[in-house]
Amino acid sequence: MKVQCPKCQNNFDLDVELNEEGDSVECPSCGIEVFVAKKGKKFTVVETFEEADEDSQGWEED
Numbered sequence: 001m002k003v004q005c006p007k008c009q010n011n012f013d014l015d016v017e018l019n020e021e022g023d024s025v026e027c028p029s030c031g032i033e034v035f036v037a038k039k040g041k042k043f044t045v046v047e048t049f050e051e052a053d054e055d056s057q058g059w060e061e062d
Protein backbone atom coordinates (compact mmCIF):
# COMPACT_ATOMS: atom_id res chain seq x y z
CA MET A 1 0.00 0.00 0.00
CA LYS A 2 1.31 3.42 -0.89
CA VAL A 3 1.79 5.81 1.97
CA GLN A 4 3.06 9.34 2.00
CA CYS A 5 5.96 10.52 4.11
CA PRO A 6 4.79 13.33 6.38
CA LYS A 7 8.11 15.09 5.99
CA CYS A 8 9.18 14.90 2.38
CA GLN A 9 5.80 13.96 0.89
CA ASN A 10 7.39 11.07 -0.97
CA ASN A 11 5.07 8.19 -1.69
CA PHE A 12 6.51 4.82 -0.84
CA ASP A 13 5.27 1.30 -0.53
CA LEU A 14 4.36 0.00 2.90
CA ASP A 15 4.11 -3.74 3.24
CA VAL A 16 0.97 -4.11 5.30
CA GLU A 17 1.63 -7.83 5.63
CA LEU A 18 4.78 -7.13 7.61
CA ASN A 19 3.87 -3.96 9.39
CA GLU A 20 1.14 -3.08 11.77
CA GLU A 21 0.05 -0.05 13.67
CA GLY A 22 2.80 1.37 15.82
CA ASP A 23 5.66 -0.18 13.87
CA SER A 24 8.38 2.12 12.72
CA VAL A 25 9.59 2.22 9.16
CA GLU A 26 12.15 4.32 7.41
CA CYS A 27 11.25 6.64 4.61
CA PRO A 28 13.35 5.52 1.63
CA SER A 29 13.55 9.06 0.37
CA CYS A 30 14.53 11.24 3.32
CA GLY A 31 15.45 8.50 5.77
CA ILE A 32 13.42 9.63 8.74
CA GLU A 33 11.74 7.14 10.99
CA VAL A 34 7.99 7.19 10.67
CA PHE A 35 5.35 5.17 12.41
CA VAL A 36 2.57 3.12 10.94
CA ALA A 37 -0.87 4.34 11.88
CA LYS A 38 -4.29 3.32 10.74
CA LYS A 39 -7.07 5.56 9.61
CA GLY A 40 -10.11 3.40 9.30
CA LYS A 41 -9.11 0.68 6.84
CA LYS A 42 -6.28 2.71 5.39
CA PHE A 43 -2.72 2.71 6.55
CA THR A 44 -0.78 5.88 6.86
CA VAL A 45 2.52 6.92 8.37
CA VAL A 46 3.05 9.66 10.90
CA GLU A 47 6.11 11.34 12.36
CA THR A 48 5.05 10.68 15.91
CA PHE A 49 3.01 7.76 17.06
CA GLU A 50 0.86 8.65 20.00
CA GLU A 51 0.64 5.71 22.27
CA ALA A 52 -1.34 5.59 25.44
CA ASP A 53 1.21 6.05 28.15
CA GLU A 54 0.35 3.67 30.90
CA ASP A 55 3.52 4.15 32.83
CA SER A 56 2.83 6.09 35.94
CA GLN A 57 5.51 8.67 36.19
CA GLY A 58 6.15 11.23 38.81
CA TRP A 59 7.09 8.91 41.61
CA GLU A 60 9.64 10.81 43.51
CA GLU A 61 11.04 9.89 46.82
CA ASP A 62 13.09 12.17 48.89
Ligand SMILES: [Zn+2]
Pocket residue numbers: 005006007008009010027028029030031032
Ligand atom coordinates in the same frame (compact mmCIF):
# COMPACT_ATOMS: atom_id res chain seq x y z
ZN1 LIG B 1 10.49 11.16 3.70
